[in-house]
Amino acid sequence: MPSAKPYNVLFLDQSQNLPNPLPTPNDIDGSESVVHESTGCRLLRVQQRFLVKFGIHVHPIEGYNMLYVAKSTTVPISKVYAIYQCQEEQHIVTYILMQYVPGTTLLDSWASLDRARKTAIALTLRTYFDQLRQLQPPGYFGDIDGGPPLDDMFSTIQNTQDIKTSLTTEDNLIDYIIQAYSLETGKRMAYKAQYYQHVFPTVLRGNGSPVFTHNDFQRKNVLVQPDGTPLIIDWEFASWYPTYWEYSTAIFANSGWTDDWHEYLCMVLDEYPNQSLWLSSMKNEMWF
CATH class of the missing domain: 3.90.1200.10 (Aminoglycoside phosphotransferase (APH), C-terminal lobe)
Incomplete structure (x- = not known):
């Protein structure tokens, strides 16, 4: 079993009363459903209710923008649960964990x-x-x-x-x-x-x-x-x-x-x- 990689928590929603801990970068094991994939960015459905967007071309500001809109308006938006970052080889990889919304x-x-x-x-x-x-x-x-x-x-x-x-x-x-x-x-x-x-x-x-x-x-x-x-x-x-x-x-x-x-x-x-x-x-x- 590979060792857990270190990561930084940039944002974590503390208001959730979830039965299980929020997924982290170490919980992505390759069994997830791929929603979208492009150069430097992947979207995976995790544990059915979550969507994680991650890659070297993903940046924390995207998650912060969503948090800002959710806080400042009533515009419907996918809820952001966490923002992580970790060093992988020569790149910084950002993970944005959000609500999976069907549609x-x-x-x-x-x-x-x-x-x-x-x-x-x-x-x-x-x-x-x-x-x-x-x-x-x-x-x-x-x-x-x-x-x-x-x-x-x-x-x-x-x-x-x-x-x-x-x-x-x-x-x-x-x-x-x-x-x-x-x-x-x-x-x-x-x-x-x-x-x-x-x-x-x-x-x-x-x-x-x-x-x-x-x-x-x-x-x-x-x-x-x-x-x-x-x-x-x-x-x-x-x-x-x-x-x-x-x-x-x-x-x-x-x-x-x-x-x-x-x-x-x-x-x-x-x-x-x-x-x-x-x-x-x-x-x-x-x-x-």
């Missing part, structure tokens, strides 16, 4: 829904985002711990530079966006970066105040439970962003444009088509 993603079920059901789901999701928008802003653009905003767009800049602080103004955020764009595209788009530096201060404008943003709102991240209640999952990129950011990332994620999802997206979120178009064009230049 089907909106991506998988969308084609089978009629217009009335789609509308009902969209209007329910609207109430969730209305609550998120009403959360008291911290006075900066960044993650809930005061670090820089989370987004795939910024991965290069955060990997190459030791940036640990949030951004004070929308102008600071624009500079950050252009810096990330320049690092990703290099000489290939050097002149376009100069153009963005010129126009973004005019076209990328919210109302000056950050709002709490899920930042990966797409149908694969909406779980419809058996009773019909939608649940938003995957909070790893949630941060304080300008008002236009949620809609812009949601539009960019609507790859293919093969159905009517966009018609309902505007029921869920306020529309910011101008900012969305600029950001989508820039991301396409960065990644495609």
Whole structure:
């Protein structure tokens, strides 16, 4: 029998009156049901009632974001029971232990829904985002711990530079966006970066105040439970962003444009088509 590996407890829900101790990293023995698997991240169903998300690309902030939403709103969310970390070879692996919630993603079920059901789901999701928008802003653009905003767009800049602080103004955020764009595209788009530096201060404008943003709102991240209640999952990129950011990332994620999802997206979120178009064009230049 292998020896137990040491791990750190970053969070543990002390309010539970469970008959058995909460599962730990040492309780994963390979017999679990795999719910999802990608590079650096696995989701396993443990002891029927739990879901554990773990890997080198899983970070504690995702669990903290979920705890923050659960504490600050009535938005339905999978309950977080524990957050662990342990050193495995050359990497730090984070484990987020949460409630297993049965259901089907909106991506998988969308084609089978009629217009009335789609509308009902969209209007329910609207109430969730209305609550998120009403959360008291911290006075900066960044993650809930005061670090820089989370987004795939910024991965290069955060990997190459030791940036640990949030951004004070929308102008600071624009500079950050252009810096990330320049690092990703290099000489290939050097002149376009100069153009963005010129126009973004005019076209990328919210109302000056950050709002709490899920930042990966797409149908694969909406779980419809058996009773019909939608649940938003995957909070790893949630941060304080300008008002236009949620809609812009949601539009960019609507790859293919093969159905009517966009018609309902505007029921869920306020529309910011101008900012969305600029950001989508820039991301396409960065990644495609």
